[in-house]
Amino acid sequence: MAALDARLQVERAAFRLDLSLTAAPGEVVALLGPNGAGKSTALRALAGLLPLTAGHLSLDGTLLEDPASGLHTPAEERPVGVVFQDYLLFPHLSALDNVAFGLRCRGLRRTAARTEARPWLERMGLADHALARPGSLSGGQAQRVALARALAVRPRLLLLDEPLAALDARTRLDVRSQLRRHLAEFEAVAVLVTHDPLDAMVLADRLVVIEDGRQVQAGTPADIARHPRTDYIARLVGLNLYRGTADGHTVTLPDGTALSTADELTGPAFVSFPPAAVTLHRGRPDSSARNAWPLTVAGLDLHGDQVRVDLTGPLPLAADLTPAAAAELDLAPGTEVWAAVKAAQTHAYPA
Template sequence: MTADPSVPGADPRPAGAVLDAHLVVDRGTFRLDLPLTIGPGEVVALLGPNGAGKTTALRALAGLIPLTDGHLSIEGRHLDDPARRLWTPTEQRPIGVVFQDYLLFPHLTALDNIAFGPRRQGLDRHRARQRAADWLARVGLAEHARRKPRHLSGGQAQRVALARALAVEPALLLLDEPLAALDARTRLDTRAQLQHHLAGHCGATLLVTHDPIDAVVLADRLVIIENGQVVQEGDVATVTARPRTDYVARLVGLNLYRGHADGHRVLLTDGFHLVTGDQHAGDVFVAFAPSAVALHPGRPDGSPRNTWPATITGIQRHGDNLRVQLGGPVTVAADITPAAAAQLNLAPGRTLWAAVKAAETRVYPAAAAPADVAAEP
């Protein structure tokens, strides 16, 4: 049954949503304008470059800054609505937060850090500590109950912070770069543990992160924002297969271009064409992996349909390979092995030839699909 929005207290959420929000926040010349819904048990990752508005969104959800416009409801309860002069303090919101630096109370033990939230909710000391002890056991730290934060490792502190957030049984769990402070090995182990605990969380979860691996492993759905607005949204497979902005393309490791297709040819810019394996008509995106770009000291013969002279603008280590940044009629990244790099005698400023086979390109319409929200790259 659809709720009647004219009835006070009626639930305006899409069916099944735990969080129904339209976050509008003006901060000087910057405006966040972010529609956001999250269903029960769903993990949504919010990604974007620095300054995109991720932290502003998290702070608005937590009640640390008020909305300028829009609305915020959790489980049908209206928490923020500037038009009605409604704003709910942080401590009265059904949320749990894991901050990037964890922000554990330094004077409290791990047990009492976790018990703090339930105590604030009205549980007596004994019951709050029982719940905290249960959560310590769930995160594998039962023997660390009496340790204070300074005696915990980074991974242990992260697990205590997660247990503290979940101990209040939040309808909405907010994770602010929860793995960013960890070293690579600890991060790998802790990510797996976090995935397990999120799978058991019945409420909604918003993960704010810069790390595409964290997002892909932990999230059911990705929401990408740039300059305060959604530029792409969808499940992991959709977003990674069809990026719609340069930021998203870099995030998933693809070269991305926008152009106009006429059959197998796509006009990109200044008369430069790419030949593609698929036929299209109209405005399209063309994407291909850096590993699809072959580099040659001279113009290659043979099968590649796309060749052009390019100038090396940078060289970085990328896993076991080298990533070569190239300028020319189009900017492109190429991944090559160290052995190939030695044969090519690579150096910034050197000119060589780039080649991409038509079959290695991926072409899709520039118009937004239902799961996407497109923006100009």
């Protein structure tokens, strides 16, 4: 039986969320989507901070919310822990008392709450910072205090709202690794809200991609990365993506452009390939590539140690080149080039 079983329907002035969400005990689910997709609305609804307009929310077989019957369990009465984006630590309390705060809200006296909170700080590697106040902690340390506070009340549902967004790049690497370890030890359900694909891919067992208040794709990180089904997901995982109709090893797009693929299909299909699979030439290529199009450079940008070239024309696409290759081709906005992709480097799958 699913530990979390929810149909989150929320009507707001100019927005409607309609999302079904289930999770097994010990599962980490990431809600991934662009700004305004409904991720934070879903998290607030799960926490009880935003009432459902319709649907239901059940946790470990206990119904927490059912608008049809008027049931709405208040946020403070739900077995839910939340780690907010900016952590919301109390600046006047020590790290230990911040962790103990939720326990005191559950009725424990100060001494007992501190006694129970201390092992959580030790688990986070912060035993030496028990008396420190948030202002003297690093971003990574503050994040771990917030996580310890959320876990100390032994929630059955842990909600993490962009938990790494406030960290610098170097700290983020370390804290992401630590967070993954802590989530692996968590026995209940964790729901992570993020717009960062790397956070989602590393931390989650399953991704639920939301656009415009609805699920557009769900699956394991590997499946999502290999089979994107929307332009947003394709951009996240770094692929060029097209939809058309397959007939054998050819997929024809709505405008008539044909792509040769290594995969054999019939019917509606997607075709994807990475920017690194694209080669650029100043003239028509004399190569074995069966896919070649005359395109125009629309822009260039550094993408890691590569140059990402955005191209427009019959088949708008992105190509990744080494800086040396980009310089040799003398690329600039407006430059006309030929782009080629070998069929063996494309991937076609049913739409």
